[in-house]
Amino acid sequence: MRLLKILAALLLLPAAVLAQDVQSVLQTHAEEAASPSRRSVGVLLADISASGAPETATFLERYRDREVWQRLSDGRFYYAEDTGDRTYTLIDIDTGAATEGVSADDLEQIRPNGGVQREIAGALVAFQLSDPDISRRRTAVEAIARSPSEDHLAPLRASVDTEPDPALKARKEQLADLLAATYGDTPEERIAAIEDLTGSLSVEVRAALNRILATEAGVATDLPEANIARVLEPGRDLTEAAAYGILVSEGLAQANPTDAEIYTALTQNIDGGTVAGVPVALLGDPAERLRAYDALAEAGAVPRRIPPEAIAGAVTSHVFFESYLEPDEAITDAARRVLSGIQTRVGLGQVADRTLDGLSLMSIYFLAAIGLAITFGVMGVINMAHGEFIMMGAYTGYVVQLFVPDYTLSLAIALPLAFVVTFGAGVALERSVIRFLYHRPLETLLATFGISIALQQLAKNIFGTQARPLTSPDWLAGAWAVNDVIQISYIRIAIFVLALIFLALLLFLLNRTRLGLEVRAVTQNPGMAASMGIDPDRINMLTFGLGSGIAGIAGVAIGLYAQVTSEMGSSYIVQSFMTVVVGGVGNVWGTLAGASLIGGLQKGIEWFNPSNTLAAQTYMVIFIILFIQFRPKGIVALKGRAAGD
Amino acid sequence: MTDTPHSLGRKYPGGGRHGRAIGPSDNGDGEAAPPPAGRRADHGETGKPKYWVLGLLFLFCFAVTIMSEAAGTGTISTSFVKTLGKTLCLCLAAIAMDVVWGYTGILSLGHMAFFGLGGYMIGQWLMYARTEAIVLENLASQPIPATPQEIQNAIGSQIFGVVGSSDLPPIWGFAHSLTLQLALVVLVPGLLALVFGWLAFRSRVTGVYLSILTQAMTLALSLYLFQNDSGLRGNNGLSGLQNIPGHEQTSQAVISLAFFWASALAFAAGYLLFSWIVSGKMGSVIRGIRDNESRVRFLGYPVEGFKLFVFTLTAVVCGLAGALYYPQAGIINPAEIAPIASIYLAVWVAIGGRGRLYGAAIGAAFVSLLSSWFTGGGAPPLDLGFYRILWTDWWLVLLGLSFVLVTLFAPKGIGGLFDFLVRKPEADREGDYGPDAGSRRAEEGPEDEEART
Amino acid sequence: MTALTESEPRSHERGERARRPGATLLEVSGVSVTFDGFRAINNLSISIGEPELRAIIGPNGAGKTTFMDIVTGKTRPDEGRVLWGEKSLNLLKMSESEIARAGIGRKFQKPTVFEAQTVRANLAMALKAPRSPFDVLFFRPGPDVAARISELAAEIGLAGELDRLSGELSHGQKQWLEIGMLLAQDPRLLLVDEPAAGMTPAEREHTTDLLKRAAEKHAVVVVEHDMEFVRRLECRVTVLHEGSVLAEGSLDHVTRDQRVIDVYLGR
Incomplete structure (x- = not known):
């Protein structure tokens, strides 16, 4: 939400009015700048973004990367380079002028925490998206496309209207839809965004829709209240053994020993040429092996085998399903509809x-x-x-x-x-x-x-x-x-x-x-x-x-x-x-x-x-x-x- | 074998019926002779088996045995005994090819595929049985005996590990039994030939069209076998075939000699079988088909049936020859089935001389031995001063060109030299070129219009 | 009409056509065939009885050879029926070899013998015997076979040439060999295409005798240009013109026919 405020500041305040350098903005919010907090840094960032200073982008990057220092003696902010012997060379943020041999005692590094860093990155993206240089804008858009995140949505949308290049504008709109489809605030917004994707054939769009439609397998005694993608019928959609495997992995049933486990159990229990009374020589016969194993189980040496009826019973008394990670049915429906349309076209x-x-x-x-x-x-x-x-x-x-x-x-x-x-x-x-x-x-x-x-x-x-x-x-x-x-x-x-x-x-x-x-x-x-x-x-x-x-x-x-x-x-x-x-x-x-x-x-x-x-x-x-x-x-x-x- | 001395006695001069041609009345062997005018009819195509061929063969076999490492002086290395045994198998395939091409006029470019299939079928048993023995030995050291399923799985992963699989495909279902796989050696090439031949002959595909179709069949088969999921180990093929299960202790020297004799006996049996087929009325009809197919049809003979019979029978013989060849070669892979192999078979027969069985055998032996001599580096390089001809590089060029020369100038091949030796006048009618006349369609105009509707 | 038996399914149809005494052996009706738009046979209907000797004459391109091609299965007509024998077998559904085995033998206009094989082998191949591959493979000639071949060879004047390659024979001898092969098949219907071509007068006479003798028991159809030869056959004559029957009857009858004179004899 703070991002929105920044954006509001960006858009509402004409740049010319605020033509001032970064340092002066920082001085305006000196306290906040020296120890930024996630909650309140927004105002500072909004003002810097709105300053129109050419160094803004560089500053935001270095600010995020903890490369900005404050000189305690005058309270001004600099970039600093370690020259050894606890002395630093300070570089002015706006002019780039260097001041050598400043003692470390006079300096304090500003360390924005993770939350603040994300805030700064958001501001940076927003800034880059409106950069006058088209290649920078393009890079920023592609960077978002590569690793989309919730934070990008608002700045991206905000930059669409002012985008002069039609191709890039279309790209931004599509990307905004993509982001909105996943990260939109309200279901209506997301559905609208999903529907905007109709007809696009790009792999990106298909991947995004598939992400929305991601499912996880589940098992329960009764079908739960969830956004169910489909119910799996044992014997038709998955084998009984696989179904039982799910039950075992969910801790709902006891594992049946595998052939290899039976084999190991038998080899471990050889006792003077016999295993639980069955001569070893007979164990080439699978039936004899089971007999010996059952005898061992009877004696309590190994877990029992689960009889087939028990497996079948366990499987039939549960319902196996796949549910969407996305809880809202309306959204998954829309996504499915759009995706199937896209797949037809593909x-x-x-x-x-x-x-x-x-x-x-x-x-x-x-x-x-x-x-x-x-x-x-x-x-x-x-x-x-x-x-x-x-x-x-x-x-x-x-x-x-x-x-x-x-x-x-x-x-x-x-x-x-x-x-x-x-x-x-x-x-x-x-x-x-x-x-x-x-x-x-x-x-x-x-x-x-x-x-x-x-x-x-x-x-x-x-x-x-x-x-x-x-x-x-x-x-x-x-x-x-x-x-x-x-x-x-x-x-x-x-x-x-x-x-x-x-x-x-x-x-x-x-x-x-x-x-x-x-x-x-x-x-x-x-x-x-x-x-x-x-x-x-x-x-x-x-x-x-x-x-x-x-x-x-x-x-x-x-x-x-x-x-x-x-x-x-x-x-x-x-x-x-x-x-x-x-x-x-x-x-x-x-x-x-x-x-x-x-x-x-x-x-x-x-x-x-x-x-x-x-x-x-x-x-x-x-x-x-x-x-x-x-x-x-x-x-x-x-x-x-x-x-x- | 019992008639060996007899046939040896007739071996010289010129042997059997050829001897007669030396002089008008020189019927030294006292055989009741047809009138002298009949001799022209007999230039190797017809007539009884040339027993001197078998005589020579057995003399040769004894000589090899005496000089082998296993049973004699050791002058001939075991690997050369194997080469000779393999050559005999190729000769058997070549006489089969001669029957189907030289006598019946069907230039099949697929008979080496049948040969390879025979090899694959016997290879399945060899590989399975041997792997089974190894697997059983390995599993014997385990604390408890293995179940049949475990043995099966172990064999499967042993054989199919190379293609990333561990299950024995269903086509290995008979591999445990020698008898069943031997039956498949006959049945698989036989059935393939039967089905393919039935389709091809039924639609009256003849001449070069048939050749291309057979080549396509061969190509399809080899491409199929090249796949890893063909169930026959893809391009790895089957290997280790020289180890005969149950004879692990027997030395390769003995095994090679045994296979050499088996190949010789198979060749002799094949030679007698084909001699019987091409003599008499059957030979008359199939040569009739070669020279004028439609005329034979108007005489009431079901030409398609005859072609199918010859095609299938020769395919089966090729399969058997392959089943004897590959245990001596030790490995079989899909490259052995590639179309080029079948073309080489035709080359051997053409160089040896079509339309006479011994010619085909001589051609196969001559070219394949010469080929292995040249490509094996046995031939000394030829120094031209400005260029050194290494035969490993130039042998194929030589073979290719000599093949053109044979086709152009000696259509009767090496076998034709025999006619020359016994001063037979060159027959000059079109029938003598045999096979091609069968594909000539000059006489069959209306038949061409007979588009099937 | 008297020749019909109850077992014949098409008796009422065939009854009207069987105008001659003696059973109809071959019935060609309404047959047409087109090559590339050229109508070689046009609604042709001919029936041949058994025994009968029939000569077919007509100018070049009248469809004589095509008629034989259709009967022997070499050419498939576009429409029409060709029925054979007492059981009225449909010849159009049979292959060339099946037709030949059913009893139709043919001598080609240009002698086509197996030149790379001996006269004896040629005759032996033609000799009536089971024709399947296995029958042929296990065929062992008995003394009767040799006797029959000698007899045929004597008949066609090639007794001394039995073991020569037939490719070495003269053209006339090849003609004779071909006739010999036809006789050896012992067919019920002999289709003979220009048997007299390239023969001396004496040979022609011999051929005439041979054909007439054969026609005592079998059906014989002779295609011939040579009017003198046809006259000597003393048989019923069918004149073909442009693929259909122009006239039929005795030679004297057809030679008086004005249309025949116009298209054929008058030229």
Whole structure:
């Protein structure tokens, strides 16, 4: 309440009128200042706060920290520094002027007690909250948010109206509501504050509401008059053993010896090869153990076991419940209502967040698979080394970064260079191996697998087994936060955009250009295409190079968000093939559909079991196997003869 | 074994039916010969088992025994006996792979998963029984005997301590019994193959699609096993399998020799079984399926049933091979089931030569032994002056490239050399490439349109 | 109508269609099939009796081969019924191999024999015997099997080639082997697609004899372009055009039909 008075003083008295220094205020209340008491220090603090002196904040801090001394000779107040030999250097509070060599005998340290210190801190906060420097105000607000306490509420509220910065003002209002929800004076005030929190998604708000809704477990013979959160039904909400455990811990029942206790009791009572007449050799049987223990209990050596009926009886004769620490039902109701509303919104937000996550995973799968969709889907060549082309692209990015330290520039160089490198590798592979194996798909699979292990080992020999970083430029480093729940890193957005660009580019290339036409012609009927003047060799080479080149670009993109290792390709190859097969072979849209299904599914499954991405992948693969049962031709199945081969 | 002398006698030159090809009328073994024109039909794919293979095998086994530490001069170290025993198990898996791929045309990239499952099943018993013995010994020193529950808990925490658990998962319910786990060695890979095969063949997934699907299955299985809560100790796998419960006093030298012989016998039995299957009408039908699946269907054969039969049987054999392999290896973990392992199996068969059983076995033995020689640092480094080639680093590059070369220039693999040795003319029809023709769909246009509705 | 028995569930329906003496073996009614918007078969209805020899002629694209594909289960029609035998089995619900086991054998237009296997193995595979994997696995050829194969080989003129790889045979020999495989299956209905292609006149005559003999006991459907060959078969002829029946009757009858002349013979 004294705080309110200070605040009243702060607000009601125009600062200009009171423009005086701290020392003079202190002198006005010299007695109070020298030995402050919790009850009466308020006036002094109010006057100091209202003084408008620039040193006010410093003074309050040092005053609280017992660093203010009074010179007995003139009654003035100073900060003092110990210079040894029982002499001190005094520093003037307002001017900072030092006076050296003052004897300790002439000085008395002012020691505000704990209560007074809290009063001073309150005044300090209030002062900081109205500080002209916005960064100080912000710091003060965040300090309150970090460790909210009852004392902060009033100064915070008082500072809201005069806050010029709208963002900070909103923050202050929310924080005031948060504090009021917990520390408000009247239930009405608290309920109003709680209801003001509706719709906020921040963790802070949820934590505050949860604090209001904190419960403790209780047990009694009859349900007491309290703000009961829920009644626990033994057998449904908690096991009988747990219920009995509560009774024991409340001192309402006697503990039943555990197996370990029985074991210890038995070992302690071995008497010449028997325990209470039961031979030790028989004690491997649980029933014999109990018999021996009961015999011991009968003899009074150990506490008796509680028979199950007694446990059941004890449990049924009590009622187990959880009660809110907050006694006022109206407040907990309001908090519960608001919290459930918030949780619904958080849930929706999480759905959106997951969707975005799934979308970015989908674009990664799409990027990884789209090159394959061309070589496997359009040409029918199964290239097990596709993953290694991805790796090659990523390493290209890494090498470029070694030479070009500017990350933005190096990325701009790496993307086209990765395309060129893997395009070349693809063409070389097509010319040297694959063209001899057209129409022998299984042998292509094995030969390209040979290439794959060779390339992987080669990368290991060159770059080592360590993961190499591919650093993204700073402007890609952060995350775009829609609200407290939904956020997505810029790099994933970039990958998504890249995927979209590739989708558009490929659709254009395959459907709208001469090359696309020729590719489709060669794919469907090489003989006929050749007789119409299309060189199938050239087309095959270009198509394969294109597919490989895209893998290279995908490699750079994937390398930016994952690490570059020699094995990174192999972790994408199976997924990529499944993306193409599930989506429907020979169709860019199919690959998109496949990537959506696989990416979305994986995120969806992860949602149910977030700790276990391995399980998610397992179930996803099983799903795909089953999916192919029902749609052997994939989601986007081409009709007609072109589809088959 | 009784026919060893006989088959040894036929081993040279060229052995059995190959011998006939040396000269037009050189039927030295006096077997009633089909007309000379028939010899072209027999380039290793068909016909009776090559008994010279078994003869060589047993000769080899005796030689190893004589040179082993346990029963002979000790020229061959125990660890090398184990390597040889393991190689025989891989050969068994390879001939199974050859039957399913080389003869039936199904390029399965999942047979090493069945192999690993067999290993896991036997590993459960080995690990459980051994842990049980240790636990009983520990508990014996306690003042009062342990209850069955306590023993169970102690075993559980002993085995599952590494993954932060102490309960035996339900899948260990049979682990106490060797008989039951042996049954699981057959049943688990068999049932998995049966269910998977039924789903895949029923929906007429063929060619590379089937390969990718089997690879996906393998991936799913290994990912599942990598989890700590899979109940099989996650990526720690099962270890200490080289200790055979009840034979704690027996030296590893003796155990390794015993397993070596067991592997050899298993290989021989598998070889005879598969030889029987691929000869005769069954072989005729499955090779028909490989070369022209739909034609076989129009002859009235339930192609899916045949594929399922072959797929499941070979999976079971792989499971058994794995059950023999892993006690010799001592440890099994999910990495053994990773897709790459199954691809290696295909590599061995391709290098050895598809469509002939001995070719697959030779390929597996040759590549896996060579691989362990190179990666084990046995091969001397090659100094090029400007660069020293360390084979531990470069072996995979060499293997990968040689694999490309074999596919391109020697589709018949090492086995093809045998044809060359006996001067068989190269058959030039498409059927000779076998497996791929089965996945060719040029003849099956309308079938492609038959989208299931 | 006289051929109907009480056990036939669809007797009243089929009675109207069974216009010929002898039981109807195969009844195709109202079948249509579309490939990518192209109607290959359009409301086609044909019934074949047992025994009967039937020739199907028609210009290219008339749907002759598609008709065979539908009957053998290779192609599923969009609508219509295909019923088989005394029990009126619905062939559309059966797989290719089940249809083949039910007694429908087919010789393909382009000979498709197992080139990597011997003539003997090809014939042995086709020979009528239980077809399940375990039956095949435990199958042991008795002397009767060898005898039957020799007999068939003699019939198709390949007695001397039994142990050659069938991939080494000439085109005509492959045709014969394919016919031999068809006979070996001992089917109730033989679907023969252009048997005479690539044959010498003497071979054609032999083929004609063979088919006619087979038709004494079985139902035989021959698809053929060669009018001379069809004439020699001396059988009922069905003319297909654009996926449906244009005319049916003796060869003389259909060749006089103006529509047939327009679409086929007149060109």
